[in-house]
Amino acid sequence: MRTGTWLPGSILPAGMAAALCLAGCRSETGPPTPPEAPVDQARVEAEGDEAMTIEISSTAFAEGEPIPKKYTGEGEDVSPPLAWDKLPEGTRQLALICDDPDAPTPEPWVHWVIYKIPADAGGLAEGVAQDAEPADPAGACQGKNSWTDGQTIGYRGPMPPPGHGTHRYFFKLYALDEPLAIGPGVDKQTLLEKMSGHVIGRGQLMGTYER
Numbered sequence: 001m002r003t004g005t006w007l008p009g010s011i012l013p014a015g016m017a018a019a020l021c022l023a024g025c026r027s028e029t030g031p032p033t034p035p036e037a038p039v040d041q042a043r044v045e046a047e048g049d050e051a052m053t054i055e056i057s058s059t060a061f062a063e064g065e066p067i068p069k070k071y072t073g074e075g076e077d078v079s080p081p082l083a084w085d086k087l088p089e090g091t092r093q094l095a096l097i098c099d100d101p102d103a104p105t106p107e108p109w110v111h112w113v114i115y116k117i118p119a120d121a122g123g124l125a126e127g128v129a130q131d132a133e134p135a136d137p138a139g140a141c142q143g144k145n146s147w148t149d150g151q152t153i154g155y156r157g158p159m160p161p162p163g164h165g166t167h168r169y170f171f172k173l174y175a176l177d178e179p180l181a182i183g184p185g186v187d188k189q190t191l192l193e194k195m196s197g198h199v200i201g202r203g204q205l206m207g208t209y210e211r
Helices: 014-022 041-047 188-195
Strands: 055-057 082-085 093-100 109-118 167-176 199-209
Antiparallel strands (some): 167 199
16 A cells, blocks of 8 residues: 555545544444424423323224314314323323424424423313413413404414324423412413423323314
C-alpha cells in the first residue's frame, strides 16, 4: 500500500477518521437526519415513563375500534362511558385528556380535559355534563377543548374533516399522587404543567372515527 492511500478493510488512524468526519460524512442512505423538533418538556414530565398499568375500557367501543356516531359531532355529541381498574397505590386524584393527533393542526386537537376526578371513582358515566364543575363525578373540574366557539368547556366528540381518513382518539388517564391545586377551565397544556412530577400511573384507550 502506498503512503497516504487507504484501502477498504484497513483501519484509519484516529486523527484521520476524525478529520474525514469533520469534512462532512454522509451516510449511504442519504443526507444526515435533520434535528428533531423541540421537546415539550411539560408533556414529558407530566406523562413520564410510567408503564401503562391502568386498565381503561368502554362499553361503547373496544381498543382500536370505531367510536359510535352517538359520541361524535355527527350524533348526540355526548361523552362515552369509561371504566378503569388497577390504579396504583397512593393515587389521590385522577385526570383525563382526550385528543386527536391526526387533526390537520400543529398540535393534537383536544376533545376533553377533565381533572380532579376522585381517586375512588371507577370510571365516568356516559354523558358527563358539559359544565366547568359537573355534579357527577362530584368534585371534578373540566377544562377547555380546542374549539374557539360554541361549547368550549367539557367534551366535544370526533368531527374530523370529511375525506381526511381515519383519525385516532386517545383517552388518556393519569393517576396523581396529590390533589391538583387548580380550578376549572384550564387548557391541556396548563393541566400537564400542573401534573408534572405527580403522575404515578397511566392508562389509555384509543378509538377511531372517519367521515
